[in-house]
Amino acid sequence: MTTLVTGIGELATLDGTLDGADHAEGLGLLHDAAVVVDDAGEVRWVGPASAAPAADRRRDVCGRAVVPAFVDSHTHLVFAGDRAGEFAARMSGTAYDGGGISTTVTATREASDEELRALLRARVSEMRSQGTNVLEIKSGYGLSVDGEARALRLAREVTDEVTFLGGHVVPRELASRRDDYVDLVIGPMLEVAREHARWIDVFCEPHSAHAFTGDEARTILEAGRAAGLGLRVHGNQLGPGPGVRLGVELGAASVDHCSHLTAADVDALAGARDTTVATLLPGVEFSTRSPYPDARALADAGVCLALATDCNPGTCYSSSMPFVIALAVREMGLTPAEALRAATKGAATSLRRSDIGTIRVGARPGLTTLDAPSHVHLAYRPGVPLARLLDLTEPASGCDG
Numbered sequence: 001m002t003t004l005v006t007g008i009g010e011l012a013t014l015d016g017t018l019d020g021a022d023h024a025e026g027l028g029l030l031h032d033a034a035v036v037v038d039d040a041g042e043v044r045w046v047g048p049a050s051a052a053p054a055a056d057r058r059r060d061v062c063g064r065a066v067v068p069a070f071v072d073s074h075t076h077l078v079f080a081g082d083r084a085g086e087f088a089a090r091m092s093g094t095a096y097d098g099g100g101i102s103t104t105v106t107a108t109r110e111a112s113d114e115e116l117r118a119l120l121r122a123r124v125s126e127m128r129s130q131g132t133n134v135l136e137i138k139s140g141y142g143l144s145v146d147g148e149a150r151a152l153r154l155a156r157e158v159t160d161e162v163t164f165l166g167g168h169v170v171p172r173e174l175a176s177r178r179d180d181y182v183d184l185v186i187g188p189m190l191e192v193a194r195e196h197a198r199w200i201d202v203f204c205e206p207h208s209a210h211a212f213t214g215d216e217a218r219t220i221l222e223a224g225r226a227a228g229l230g231l232r233v234h235g236n237q238l239g240p241g242p243g244v245r246l247g248v249e250l251g252a253a254s255v256d257h258c259s260h261l262t263a264a265d266v267d268a269l270a271g272a273r274d275t276t277v278a279t280l281l282p283g284v285e286f287s288t289r290s291p292y293p294d295a296r297a298l299a300d301a302g303v304c305l306a307l308a309t310d311c312n313p314g315t316c317y318s319s320s321m322p323f324v325i326a327l328a329v330r331e332m333g334l335t336p337a338e339a340l341r342a343a344t345k346g347a348a349t350s351l352r353r354s355d356i357g358t359i360r361v362g363a364r365p366g367l368t369t370l371d372a373p374s375h376v377h378l379a380y381r382p383g384v385p386l387a388r389l390l391d392l393t394e395p396a397s398g399c400d401g
């Protein structure tokens, strides 16, 4: 069965080759547009509403804007408990150093599979209700062979984009035996993780006693690569460090955070723009009250940018891509078009996916409607629930979206 989605006031296709579209800001914009989608979510046709072909069903979005569903390419959704107390302390001046991660490790280890699954699924539906379709999920709150395997297995139930983050922090019980923990990560943990995960990530951060040095991160990433996993890095979050350049050198798909960059880091990312995406997570700076990354310098240097939530109980307990877009525009100086591109096509690129993040024939991005006439409203109306993933299985009403 196919559905004609029509009455689209502004359609941001993100397809740079679409005839008749406005490509001035790289969004491939059409006005008064329509899209035909099949039941598997595959786009069959895109163009002006006046030229739309017939389809089995029809949905009228009554002048709303439609964008490709957001791709949230960095989340830590498999956890129990929360750290509201840590957040409150931070708002009174305590700095974030990754030490609170062990609180979540304890709560997560104590939770049953059913509890963790229910928490995870509730967070995924929270994301979908705000316009996200595909999301990446990391492990990293188990930090034992069984705990990491369980997190990866649960994550795999809800997404294909699963990341092994055994290298999140050194768990408390091995704090005085860091080398033994790294051996565990690259040995038995990786052996189990490779069955469930597509990616490996590491928190490379010399400014945190809990995270990993450049040498340790290299050992972990190289082992992951040898096991067939793609590479991602948490780098340069708390201060300048080796993470960004290590990620670029090893051909990582993404280096995430990038909050403290030297000119050499920016140059390295610009030179690697066809391989390595810089994923910015401004919800983290908001929630840890720290300086935002210099997104403008990265964009001007031609770096490929992604935006994601980093949803986790420590540094950003928000599941909202519209919130991240608003921060990227207001606080980091991206244009609304650049921010939308980073939250869709850029994030898809960071997952090495061309089948999501753009609305073009053959892709399966998911369609997100905005209760607004243009994508600019995502940043212009912060905190207002405008974005919603269009559910084609819902019965049509007068005005859908």
Ligand code: NIG
Pocket: 076, 098, 100, 101, 104, 203, 234, 237, 284, 310, 312, 313, 314, 315, 316
């Ligand atoms: O991306 N920096 C490391 N990991 C997460 C935070 C995890 C936590 O604090 O629970 C991040 O910010």
Ligand code: FE
Pocket: 074, 075, 076, 234, 310, 312
């Ligand atoms: Fe993270």
